[in-house]
Amino acid sequence: MDIHEDIARPELARMVRGRGRFVDDIKLPGMCFAAFVRSEVAHANVKSINVEEALKVPGAIGVITPDEVLPHVNPVRPAAPGSSEFARPYDRYPVPPRNGDGWKVNFVGDPIVAVAAETAHAAQDMVEAVVVEYAPLPTVGNVEQALAPDAPTLHAGMGDNIVFHREFGGGDVARAFRQADLTLEKTFRFPRQTAVPVETRGVIAHYDRGEERLSVWASCRSPHLVRTTISAVMRLPQHAVRVISPDVGGEFGIKGAAYPEGIVLAFLSRKIDRPVKWVEDRMENLLACGHAHEMVVEVSAAASSDGRILGVDAKVLVDQGAHTLGPTSAGLEPMTAGQSIVGPYRIDNFRCDAYGILTNKCPGAAYRGVGTVQGVFVIERMMDMVAARLGLDPAEVRMRNFIQPQDQPFNTSAGRLYDSGDYPDTLAKLLDVSGYERLRAAQAEARAQGELAGVGICCFVEHSSTGSQDYRRRGVYGMPAFDSATIKVDAGGNVLVAVSAKSTGQSHDSVFASLVARELGVPYETVKILEGDTDAVPFGAGTGVSRSAVSTGGAIRLAAQDIKRKAAEIARFFLEGEGEALEIADGQIYAAADPSRRVPFASVAAAAHDASRVVSLPDSIERGLQSTRTFDPPHQTFGHGAHLAFVRIDPETGIVKVEQYVCVEDCGTIIDHVIVDGQVVGGVALGIGNALHEELVYSESGDLLTGTFMDYLVPTAPDIPAIQTTHTETPSPFTEGGVKGVGEAGTVGAFTAVGNAVADALLPLGVEVTHPPVGPQRVWRLINSGAEAGGGQGN
Amino acid sequence: MMPLIEIRMTVNGREYGGRVESRLTLADFLRNELNLTGTHLGCEHGVCGACTILVDGEAVRSCLLLAVQADGATLMTVEGLADGDELHPLQAAFQENHALQCGFCTPGFLMTAYALLRDNPNPSESEVRQGIGGNICRCTGYAPIIRAIQQTGTV
């Protein structure tokens, strides 16, 4: 069912001409510019805020201080009834909350005051002129410090810094360890990372006092969820808030939520009675947008002498930073990491103790591969370690542990229900396509000459399309997970499709348009997709969890079926055949038995709007040709894949070169190969960056040391090898058309394939890799110490 | 207020003039004063390459230049590539090869590639990789961008 590859992709034509329309490209009449005064101290009580000089800056318009916001907002409560039952309650405000006679700040970059001026430069001048006086408090710098008995607490009313805790699992772990021939105990440390889309966050807020309505232009992937948060926090009815998401310059998870800055901007606009724009600079983006992936995982595994994993006991300690972002995110990383540890393997005995912990660092956010990246790394490293201990080939150990295809759907001991997939076949294909034997031979040759070369494999499952039932099973309530589509056919037969999803680079315009064209049997050119405006598209969860193909695609299919039914009903008035079977193709509706008896789809559309000269419909038929349908994925789908990386390491410099990269992906039925390949290859590049370079480092006092692209290194073209992709297609039994999501698979596979390859290269030196990223500094230290090096990459 | 300085330049074949603060970057001038918003800003410290344009034929980062430094210069931005409705072959190759997803980095890559192909027609894959090594794309993994540039060959 692949759509053809030479379809016009209108979204791309616009972009190559420089005619994209991103937030920063939008100018409103009377618009002014905002900037934020941010905390310079990691943990402190703000004693005083003086804005007098700032208001004297030429071009100054006004400021908003915490006390102008606090009385008018509802806090977001990560653990309020209706969100996660395993999260702990505290009130999160969009500005520093009152704390005695001051205000509490919890990380360097915490926004304190917003200023507005006639130009962006003048707004910066105002920021410089605001004087903030701090009374510093002891800094909670990592999870160990946060859990210390005498640790200062970040948020009033919590008593400690544990914002999420859940124990889960299945089977009998203690017995598995009693029966084990071999046990392994390891502690993994994962770096703090962030998505860094090339377009940073941007918001324009315009509170129209005449209409008493707030319009917000925000670079985001879930306009309705952003509207929900803004309306709840600002105590505005939802219909008084309009959220528009224009073109989004990448997001990778991070532009899903309503950020405090956007809400403060709305207050600022209301106060100064002007539209106001804020586009964060890259330093703000690295400092204060949202961080992810940092966690410590302590894990023990029990194995038999033939390499079967009998049981796993894990403790996951996620460093959430100063806040969890939204109602579900308190448990997002801890649970996802924990549940991912069993991977594609039959591990009958599993226990996990998962924590989300608060520290004085930038708040947590979702970033492509959320938690899965880490959980998969843990189990895949353990597989290699078991292989090394038993003298087995790493691929063989995996083969011995896979869930077999005949056991699908499979309930894992970590509490997930996998839908489908032939994991042994996928790995076999990878070994074949990559020339595994040949690579091992090349490695042996390199080793014989004293060189460092390694082969890394990563097998994984990747969940996507979380439905509301899945959320409830995870203890998360009140989280809409459905998506919607409205299909409207006008009197001329043109098809407008408004969907709740929002493309942030996934080419929804062409993917959904070709889906609609195929389902309806109308020409692709007659279909137009509308996204990203809460006034114009139906309510729904939006893009995320690699879900659009499944959930929005499902809603589109249902709505298209409605349209087809109604079109056929109307076509009978043209064709005058009672009850005979009709079909639609190429914009024509015709009798299945006699295709020469036909009527154009456009004529039917005209009749539906009382605009036909030939047919006038009886009153019993409702006018118009449209349908709105929703689709709540009934169950998560699980794509899977197997990746392989071949690396060489320069022992002098520690530089890792990825020489070959191969992946086999199964994301169910593929709607559009070009888009899927794009998602996979882009994801792999991101994953290679995560594995080798990306790390946000804080000083002991809680200052971010990696605030520019000179310190937070993202891969450029010379860092990325040619990536070879192959697909298998196991349709999901759970979704319309058998589709599964694919957005995160590349990242998940690459992070570990590269990590394992580096570990494999270093194996002869007797060192273990448990602390990515494995960039030059850490690798050099590993080579030269013979033991896992601690501390940050930048230390 | 800072004193304003009078500047003139030719952009995509058209004459423009303006009075600007000395601290205004060339990128901001193009985007905000001339409404040429195809030039994007991804870092404003010279690393991501999204703001790349041609100044007197040289590919430069317009976030690192001040508008006043471009006084009297001839500029080309992404908006100057196409010939009316007709896409430049490089743009067509980007579209055809799906060398963009979100498209935010694209103008910078196009302008970098334009200068690269002009100076070194039909480059090898590794020359292209090195040649675009100063531009960040977070979406595509670079492979389709490299394909598009090699396919174009010359400008």
Ligand code: FES
């Ligand atoms: S914006 Fe100029 S190099 Fe990034």
Ligand code: FES
């Ligand atoms: S296409 Fe999104 S950053 Fe390159």
